[in-house]
Amino acid sequence: MNPAPGRFAALLLTLALAGPLLRAADIPRQIPLWPEGVPGMKADTSDETVSGTTYTHTHHPFLLYNAPKAGTANGTAVIFAPGGGYVHVNTGGTGFFQWMLDGGTAVFTLVYRTQDYGHPAPLQDMLRAVRLVRSHAAEWGLAPDRIGAIGNSAGSHVVASAGTLFDAPEGRTGAPLDAVSGRPDFMILTFSVLTMEPPYVHTASRDGLIGRNPSPELAAHFSLEKQVTKATPPAFLVHTMQDTTVREENSIQFYQALVKAGVPAELHLYEKGTHGSGTSASFGQTAQWPLRCADWMRSHGWLNPVSPP
Secondary structure (H helix, E strand, O other): OOOOOHHHHHHHHHHHHHOOOOOHHHOOOEEEOOOOOOOOOOOOOOOOEEEOOEEEOOOOOEEEEEOOOOOOOOOOEEEEEOOOOOOEEEOOOOOOOHHHHHOOOEEEEEEOOOOOOOOOHHHHHHHHHHHHHHHOHHHHOOOOOOEEEEEEOHHHHHHHHHHHOOOOHHHOOOOHHHHOOOOOOOEEEEOOOOOOOOOOOOHHHHHHHHOOOOOHHHHHHOOHHHOOOOOOOOEEEEEEOOOOOOOOHHHHHHHHHHHHHOOOEEEEEEOOOOOOOOOOHHHHHHHHHHHHHHHHHHHHOOOOOOOOO
């Protein structure tokens, strides 16, 4: 599927392939998502706060650019949506994507709006992030058909929302960038919140996104295993049986929906490992999931360098 409509996508791809790959000096470290004004800005909630790497009450979402290892840029970019239960966003640590940077992939960490706004703000922020990076593909030396996304915990729900609801009306704000596709080209979903319905719902994430007592229709709309279609991008999923925070059935149900829709997917369900297990050797073979993910990305061509024509 083309990442942007018609000739615009082809033009972006031609320009991206024609220039040098990923000129890091040309990309700002912090990139505001909505320089023209945040849609639905609220003035009656708490002030934005930052404690270490935890962002709470975010009103001005933004991207943090993480440059790939010098000399390795491959033209692929991934937008990382950290977790936080839709209460806050914790960007701490690079274990979930350092292996990407080492392999030449650019990573843009998304600090998105959470419970002060609820739906559809996180979806809008994720779609805007994809549109923004894709629209700058030529300028930043990226391939516009290699803009993926990785999420952890509730961040996976943010990513999978973009992967399933990329054409939903609530994802559009009337901005000119709405003309650029917000659909990620691939998704990496780890320890994922994906359903908003019992018995496997993560209640804190549900409460933060759609409230404590959502209507059955709203809960079903954001139960993303019910929103998968053949247009959903390929996905790589990781979960553990020892995750006592988010039940592994979230990932299993979503994977089954992908299979039913004919979407390319891999599910790696490990026996051991706590919620959000990183790459520490203390997690045993679970810590090797980035190696399996790199194999999967390589098999699709997303880790191979883009060469000028």
